[in-house]
Amino acid sequence: MSDTPAGLFLSRSLKNVNFMIGFIILLSIVLTAVFAPSIAPFNYDEPHKADRFTAPNSTYWFGTDDFGRDQFSRVVYGARITLQVAIVGTLIQVLLGVTVGLLCGFYGGAIDRILMYLTDVTWCVPGTVLALAVVTVLGKSLMNSIIAISLVNWAGYARVVRAKTMSLKNMPFIETAVAFGERRPIIMLRYILPNMVPALIVLISMNLPGTILSTATLSFLGLGSQPPSPDWGLAISQGMTYVTRCVWLGVFPGLALVYTVVGVNLLGEGLRDLLDPNIG
Amino acid sequence: MRTYYLKRLSMGALLIFSVSILVFSMMHMMPGDPIDLMVDRRVSQDRRDALRKEYGLDRPLITQYVDWAGKILLHGDFGIAIRTKQPVNDQLSRRIPISLKLCGLMFLFELIIAVPLGLICAYKKDSWIDRIITNISLVMTAVPNFWLCVILIIIFSVKLKWLPISGYEQARNWVLPVASGVLGGVSGTIRLTRSETIDAMRQKYVVTAYAKGLPHRAVVVGHVLRNALILITVLMCMSIPWLISGAVITERMFGIPGMGHLLINSIVMQDYSVVQACVLIITTLTVAFNILGDILIGLLDPRIRIAQTEGAQ
Numbered sequence: 001m002s003d004t005p006a007g008l009f010l011s012r013s014l015k016n017v018n019f020m021i022g023f024i025i026l027l028s029i030v031l032t033a034v035f036a037p038s039i040a041p042f043n044y045d046e047p048h049k050a051d052r053f054t055a056p057n058s059t060y061w062f063g064t065d066d067f068g069r070d071q072f073s074r075v076v077y078g079a080r081i082t083l084q085v086a087i088v089g090t091l092i093q094v095l096l097g098v099t100v101g102l103l104c105g106f107y108g109g110a111i112d113r114i115l116m117y118l119t120d121v122t123w124c125v126p127g128t129v130l131a132l133a134v135v136t137v138l139g140k141s142l143m144n145s146i147i148a149i150s151l152v153n154w155a156g157y158a159r160v161v162r163a164k165t166m167s168l169k170n171m172p173f174i175e176t177a178v179a180f181g182e183r184r185p186i187i188m189l190r191y192i193l194p195n196m197v198p199a200l201i202v203l204i205s206m207n208l209p210g211t212i213l214s215t216a217t218l219s220f221l222g223l224g225s226q227p228p229s230p231d232w233g234l235a236i237s238q239g240m241t242y243v244t245r246c247v248w249l250g251v252f253p254g255l256a257l258v259y260t261v262v263g264v265n266l267l268g269e270g271l272r273d274l275l276d277p278n279i280g
Numbered sequence: 281m282r283t284y285y286l287k288r289l290s291m292g293a294l295l296i297f298s299v300s301i302l303v304f305s306m307m308h309m310m311p312g313d314p315i316d317l318m319v320d321r322r323v324s325q326d327r328r329d330a331l332r333k334e335y336g337l338d339r340p341l342i343t344q345y346v347d348w349a350g351k352i353l354l355h356g357d358f359g360i361a362i363r364t365k366q367p368v369n370d371q372l373s374r375r376i377p378i379s380l381k382l383c384g385l386m387f388l389f390e391l392i393i394a395v396p397l398g399l400i401c402a403y404k405k406d407s408w409i410d411r412i413i414t415n416i417s418l419v420m421t422a423v424p425n426f427w428l429c430v431i432l433i434i435i436f437s438v439k440l441k442w443l444p445i446s447g448y449e450q451a452r453n454w455v456l457p458v459a460s461g462v463l464g465g466v467s468g469t470i471r472l473t474r475s476e477t478i479d480a481m482r483q484k485y486v487v488t489a490y491a492k493g494l495p496h497r498a499v500v501v502g503h504v505l506r507n508a509l510i511l512i513t514v515l516m517c518m519s520i521p522w523l524i525s526g527a528v529i530t531e532r533m534f535g536i537p538g539m540g541h542l543l544i545n546s547i548v549m550q551d552y553s554v555v556q557a558c559v560l561i562i563t564t565l566t567v568a569f570n571i572l573g574d575i576l577i578g579l580l581d582p583r584i585r586i587a588q589t590e591g592a593q
Contacts, residue, residue: 001296033407084487096304117298120295120299121299122303124299124526124563124566124567124570125299125559125562125566126521126524126566127525127564128526128528128529129525129528129543129558129559129562129563130559132528132544132547132555132559133303133306133555133559134306134548135547136306136307136310136547136552137306137307137309137310137556138551184423204457209421211564213424216424216426217424217425217426217529220424220426220529221529221532222533223548233424233426236426236427237426238431239430240433240533241431243430243434243437243438243444243445244438245435247434247438247439250427250430251430251431251434252436254423254424254430254431255425257424257427258419258422258423258424258427261422261423261424262419262422264302265418265421265422265570
């Protein structure tokens with residue numbers, strides 16, 4: 001098994017402690033999100049009027065809030081939102097970044113200068129502030145906050161893809177493709193892009209923690225997910241409202257967030273060792 | 281050298297100009313009529329038109345932009361807030377000193393704590409103390425700043441009752457906000473200091489210094505530290521704007537009425553002239569500190585100065 005490339009990768013990744021721990025953490029989150037209805041004892045917005053502000057006990061593992069909603073169920077359902085943020089946010093960033101990076105790197109010249117100037121402009125406004133400005137324009141919702149964060153973060157992808165494209169486009173196999181009469185879009189998509197996949201995977205794992213934390217920050221500020229969403233960022237801000245009465249409200253969603261980001265970080269460190277020793 | 285500075289400065293001015301257009305047009309793409317933000321929906325059309333004229337909102341966008349940018353450039357006047365109907369400058373001038381104080385304290389403590397720890401990690405590389413510090417700082421990067429604030433409040437205000445939750449008049453009010461900022465930023469600086477110092481220790485001039493018989497301490501202070509600290513200084517300088525944007529959250533959490541607090545309140549109230557002003561000021565600071573960093577590193581490091589001079593020609 002270990003003489004095929006996939007088998008080799010598998011046996012190397014089994015030995016990489018960071019990768020394995022990160023992978024197990026992420027797997028646990030994905031499973032929690034998928035099977036949330038079976039894991040959570042209650043629905044996330046099911047009120048228990050008699051049990052408002054209950055401290056963690058055997059029925060309500062993470063306690064209850066001002067509506068008597070079970071916090072454990074809310075944290076479990078919150079995994080779905082985090083997963084949604086991670087997938088949608090990454091998709092937008094990768095699509096934008098890869099398109100711009102490929103065009104810049106491949107064609108060069110005026111297109112390159114204009115687009116790279118645009119990435120310079122987005123880079124000179126601190127991310128949180130730019131995202132806040134974008135949310136002001138788009139309005140408050142989870143989707144808008146994901147868009148805002150993605151509009152801030154795509155430039156990193158564009159830079160790496162551009163640099164990689166520029167170094168790849170002078171390789172002999174591209175010259176061969178040109179000689180065979182392949183069209184330019186085909187060269188970009190079928191010859192250059194596949195060679196960047198490892199670097200892109202590493203880049204995604206490096207950007208993911210920022211995407212998750214920034215979106216949670218916007219939700220925390222009341223500019224992302226709106227009640228009764230079980231979003232972890234929003235849950236922490238609700239916990240902050242009752243911080244003097246019930247400490248547990250703010251603690252558990254935050255722990256879930258830290259658990260997720262530590263997992264992504266470890267997976268990223270592992271992937272960096274496994275796929276691309278040159279990055280970072 | 282002068283060509284390099286000029287090129288860098290004009291590039292910076294162009295960036296700020298682009299951001300100002302971006303911010304201005306973004307705020308005018310906002311759905312809804314700004315007049316609706318000022319008066320009730322039942323107000324008559326005549327009164328609305330009068331207001332529109334008074335605030336100059338009936339003119340073409342370009343005229344509005346030129347007027348807005350001109351006032352900022354010539355008089356430093358950011359106009360009038362559409363919601364509170366107060367001059368933006370009055371609001372800013374009260375709040376900027378508070379934000380500067382917060383950021384300054386954060387920066388100072390981050391420097392005092394992070395740089396020595398990073399140096400210890402680098403000199404005792406792979407020892408238990410290095411492992412503990414790097415692992416803790418790795419976990420700290422995963423902790424969102426706003427949650428850190430919540431935890432600090434729970435521990436020190438709610439449980440131990442040592443420090444107040446909010447306020448900004450007394451020194452004890454500032455302990456938690458500064459601590460949360462420092463704890464959030466310190467891990468990045470520790471890792472930066474550690475990697476820069478380890479990098480400097482591997483350089484050939486360090487080997488040469490040992491080979492010519494210099495004692496360990498002299499090599500560390502005179503060769504390694506001197507070179508590592510150059511880059512650390514510059515990168516810290518460039519991190520100041522990010523400190524400012526981090527302070528946005530901290531101010532909101534602890535009810536400190538600084539610029540970040542103003543920014544978020546204005547976003548919630550859609551008071552776009554204030555949002556424009558805040559974003560523009562923070563951007564200008566970012567660009568200015570980046571240029572300052574580039575100039576500083578040129579002054580401190582002759583190798584880079586030569587590269588800069590050649591690059592500008």
